[in-house]
Amino acid sequence: MSGVEVISSNLRLNPKCPHGPTLLFSRVVKGENRNFFACSACRDRKDCSFFLWADEKMNKSKEDYWNQEIQKYTKGINHQRSFKILNTIKNLPSSERVYCHTCSKLLLPKSINLHTEHNFEKGITDDKFLNPSKFLNPLESNKKEAQFLFTENTTSTLVNILHKNNLRNVLCIGAPRISEFISNNFEDMSVLLLDIDKRYLDFVGPLQFGWYNLFNHNFFLPESKQIFDDFLQTDKGKDLVIFMDPPFGGRVEPIVHTLNTINERYKMLTKSMKDIPVIWIFPYFMEPHITNSLPNFKMLDYKVDYDNHSLFQHGNKGRKYGSPVRIFTNIDPSCIELPKDEGYKYCKVCKRWISSENNHCNKCNSCTSKDGRTYKHCDSCDRCVKPSWKHCEKCNRCAQPDHKCGDIEFSQECFHCKEKGHKKRDCPKVNHEELQAKCKKGINSIGKKKKKMKTK
Numbered sequence: 115m116s117g118v119e120v121i122s123s124n125l126r127l128n129p130k131c132p133h134g135p136t137l138l139f140s141r142v143v144k145g146e147n148r149n150f151f152a153c154s155a156c157r158d159r160k161d162c163s164f165f166l167w168a169d170e171k172m173n174k175s176k177e178d179y180w181n182q183e184i185q186k187y188t189k190g191i192n193h194q195r196s197f198k199i200l201n202t203i204k205n206l207p208s209s210e211r212v213y214c215h216t217c218s219k220l221l222l223p224k225s226i227n228l229h230t231e232h233n234f235e236k237g238i239t240d241d242k243f244l245n246p247s248k249f250l251n252p253l254e255s256n257k258k259e260a261q262f263l264f265t266e267n268t269t270s271t272l273v274n275i276l277h278k279n280n281l282r283n284v285l286c287i288g289a290p291r292i293s294e295f296i297s298n299n300f301e302d303m304s305v306l307l308l309d310i311d312k313r314y315l316d317f318v319g320p321l322q323f324g325w326y327n328l329f330n331h332n333f334f335l336p337e338s339k340q341i342f343d344d345f346l347q348t349d350k351g352k353d354l355v356i357f358m359d360p361p362f363g364g365r366v367e368p369i370v371h372t373l374n375t376i377n378e379r380y381k382m383l384t385k386s387m388k389d390i391p392v393i394w395i396f397p398y399f400m401e402p403h404i405t406n407s408l409p410n411f412k413m414l415d416y417k418v419d420y421d422n423h424s425l426f427q428h429g430n431k432g433r434k435y436g437s438p439v440r441i442f443t444n445i446d447p448s449c450i451e452l453p454k455d456e457g458y459k460y461c462k463v464c465k466r467w468i469s470s471e472n473n474h475c476n477k478c479n480s481c482t483s484k485d486g487r488t489y490k491h492c493d494s495c496d497r498c499v500k501p502s503w504k505h506c507e508k509c510n511r512c513a514q515p516d517h518k519c520g521d522i523e524f525s526q527e528c529f530h531c532k533e534k535g536h537k538k539r540d541c542p543k544v545n546h547e548e549l550q551a552k553c554k555k556g557i558n559s560i561g562k563k564k565k566k567m568k569t570k
């Protein structure tokens with residue numbers, strides 16, 4: 115949905131789809147702005163087809179249809195019961211523990227015969243129970259879950275950052291691997307995972323997992339609300355941190371809205387005056403967008419690596435300059451020490467850890483690399499630019515050497531959203547879904563795209 119804005123208003127008043135309150139979007143139709151409601155979680159109409167013009171009244175049959183869909187979505191789901199089944203199955207010898215991948219369900223011995231035609235797995239080990247994210251097939255629908263999982267190295271680096279900063283109570287939103295790693299390795303930390311992937315209901319108890327949609331702060335099961343409130347108040351709210359890794363195609367506005375909602379709730383419940391520290395994992399080219407909405411957030415140099423996403427990997431298989439995914443945070447960057455053995459170093463002037471290829475530019479008075487390459491300073495532009503760019507006298511700015519002079523795309527502001535600091539091809543509102551679509555097609559198309567984008 116390019117060219118579409120999200121209007122974050124009071125979501126509770128919006129009509130609902132199975133994924134909770136819909137979002138109000140705005141789109142230019144025949145030169146006029148038109149508002150409509152659509153699903154907050156699914157960017158593909160195939161996953162959720164809810165659509166209503168804002169000035170249209172929902173007719174009775176549509177209303178009945180959606181009410182039924184909403185009921186169907188949570189029907190038969192009982193987290194307490196799933197937790198009991200989990201414990202029963204854990205007590206069986208591993209050879210009798212069965213999971214049906216077709217039905218996404220742990221099976222009690224008596225019900226196995228109903229699944230004989232399905233893709234089921236026998237012999238679930240204790241290790242698999244402790245690490246469901248390594249055992250469940252990642253949901254890779256680019257327009258919904260987009261489940262890309264951290265490598266082991268990235269997981270432990272990120273959790274160690276939290277631990278070193280005494281951020282012991284971790285609200286993990288869309289980050290199952292982080293929550294597992296904490297539960298399995300740190301007795302002095304506690305974690306509540308919130309995720310839209312309901313398969314975790316079978317593996318994690320109600321006190322550690324809430325089935326949740328982050329784009330509208332919707333809990334699918336009512337009991338999760340109290341558990342969430344209690345978690346915010348653990349240790350009177352001390353040492354709480356939000357760690358989140360939303361799908362990269364997700365829109366920034368509703369995520370920011372959710373962060374603000376959680377922060378207000380936290381302050382109300384704990385009487386705290388301070389904001390919750392947040393670690394938000396997102397691609398570097400979303401920086402202008404995030405810092406526009408959250409000016410106290412900084413982007414750090416750490417390259418976040420993923421197991422199952424070739425574009426976001428380090429080394430031969432991945433992108434030439436390493437993963438494009440970064441940490442965005444309101445924590446003081448000087449407190450976030452990045453691994454020296456991976457080449458990260460400390461810039462005393464910027465007071466933050468930077469990647470090996472990043473250099474402090476005395477003219478800009480900052481460490482200027484963003485995309486994983488060493489930027490170079492252009493005196494005419496009075497800023498650092500990508501190393502492959504050349505200053506063009508005609509355009510009076512640095513640009514890719516083979517750009518078309520006067521091309522509006524190279525003007526200082528983004529052609530699409532009119533914001534400064536990025537170009538249309540990096541514009542979060544245009545490019546992202548395209549990137550996601552390319553990802554779906556595999557490494558070749560991404561490689562081509564990246565080449566076209568970055569190496570000219």
Ligand SMILES: C[S@@+](CC[C@H](N)C(=O)[O-])C[C@H]1O[C@@H](n2cnc3c(N)ncnc32)[C@H](O)[C@@H]1O
Nearest residue numbers: 259262263264288289290291309310327328359
């Ligand atoms: C990019 S993956 C992050 C996984 C993380 N890197 C890890 O290793 O644990 C996105 C995660 O967000 C979850 N997710 C996707 N859409 C969501 C939504 N609307 N609300 C909550 N979680 C969502 C996915 O199920 C997935 O776990």
Ligand SMILES: [Zn+2]
Nearest residue numbers: 131133153162
């Ligand atoms: Zn929906």
Ligand SMILES: [Zn+2]
Nearest residue numbers: 214217229232
């Ligand atoms: Zn089955």
Ligand SMILES: [Zn+2]
Nearest residue numbers: 461464474481
């Ligand atoms: Zn510096």
Ligand SMILES: [Zn+2]
Nearest residue numbers: 475478491498
């Ligand atoms: Zn510079």
Ligand SMILES: [Zn+2]
Nearest residue numbers: 492495505512
């Ligand atoms: Zn220049």
Ligand SMILES: [Zn+2]
Nearest residue numbers: 506508509519
């Ligand atoms: Zn030019």
